[in-house]
Amino acid sequence: MRPPRHARAVLAGLLAGSLLLTACSDDSGDEPDAGGSSSPTAGAGTASASATPYLPVPDGVELTPQGTELEVGEEAVVAYEPRQGRVGVLGIEVQRxxxxxxxxxxxxxxxxxxxxxxxxxxVRATVTNEGDSDLGGMRLQPLYIVDGKNTLIEHSSFASRFDPCPSAPLPKKFGPGKKADVCLVYLxxxxxxxxxxxxxxxxxFNPITWTGELQKVKKGGPGKKGAKKSGKSGGGKG
Structure with a gap:
């Protein structure tokens, strides 16, 4: 079954909107570009750990230094503000x-x-809530891809379920210690x-980056069959 006509129309609009936002990121003061504040790329050797975290985090949490370069399969512990006054701390392991x-x-x-x-x-990753805030339903907004023009591109959202790669927010209940596997769609x-x-x-922020070889779509996951069912139920919200 093809998704309902209204769902398909909304999807097209959302994907086009994502393109518009990212294409303008270089000229906007609100959207960061891909390069660091001092240079286009910054290696782990140039990153300096600070005794004071860039955001308040629970005792015992050690944030990955800004500017660190990682390979696929390695984890970074990061902090961000999904909402004003709320700090989220995540362990992010980009896997594929x-x-x-x-x-x-x-x-x-x-x-x-x-x-x-x-x-x-x-982009497939495993995320762990390393902080003390419930991040249920939050989008992984600060996780971008970088294209060949050094532009940051945010992940897309869908009006209904997209089985090959849900690109959905975190689970509705995602408290301290919770872990989830995520898949994000980028255009x-x-x-x-x-x-x-x-x-x-x-x-x-001096970005933390992951690099690795591009793979074919993971075997054994939902394929065309799953995509054809995607119009039957609601999915992630942007």
């Missing part, structure tokens, strides 16, 4: 970078012209290339 195609993973979805000009990618405008995954909560 996948390049897919609209034909392979989006069968049955109606996509607009702008979306079709992008390259779709899936790189202009056939852009995924060169890194970047944690960058603000313009001033």
């Amino acid at each position: 970078l996948e390049r897919t195609s609209f034909k392979e993973s989006f069968s049955g979805w109606q996509l607009d012209a702008a979306t079709k000009k992008s390259n779709p990618y899936f 790189a405008p202009g056939k852009g290339e995924l060169t890194a995954v970047s944690f960058r909560p603000s313009q001033e």
Whole structure:
């Protein structure tokens, strides 16, 4: 079954909106670009750990230094403010970078012209709540991909369930110590290339990045069959 007509139309609008936001990120004071404040990239050797964390975190939590470069499979412990006055602390382990195609993973979805000009990618990760705040229902907003033009691209959201890679918020209940496997969908405008995954909560933050080889879409996961069912129930909210 193809998703209902209204669901397909909303999906096209959301994906196009994501492209618009990311394409403008270089010119906006609110959206950070991919490079650090002093240079386009910063290696782990140039990162300096500070005795004082950049955000308040529980005792015993050690944040990964800004500017650290990691490989896929390694974990960073990071802090960000999903809402004003609330600090979230996450352990993020980027596990897999996948390049897919609209034909392979989006069968049955109606996509607009702008979306079709992008390259779709899936990023799979495991996240753990290392703080003391319940982050239930929050999006992983500071986790971007970096394209070949050094632009940050945020992950897309869907009006209904997208089985190949849900790209959904964290579980409704995600308190301290909780762990979840996530898959995020990214669309790189202009056939852009995924060169890194970047944690960058603000313009001033020296990003923490992950790099690794692009893989084919994970075998054994939902494929075209799952995608055709995606219009039956609601899914992630942006």
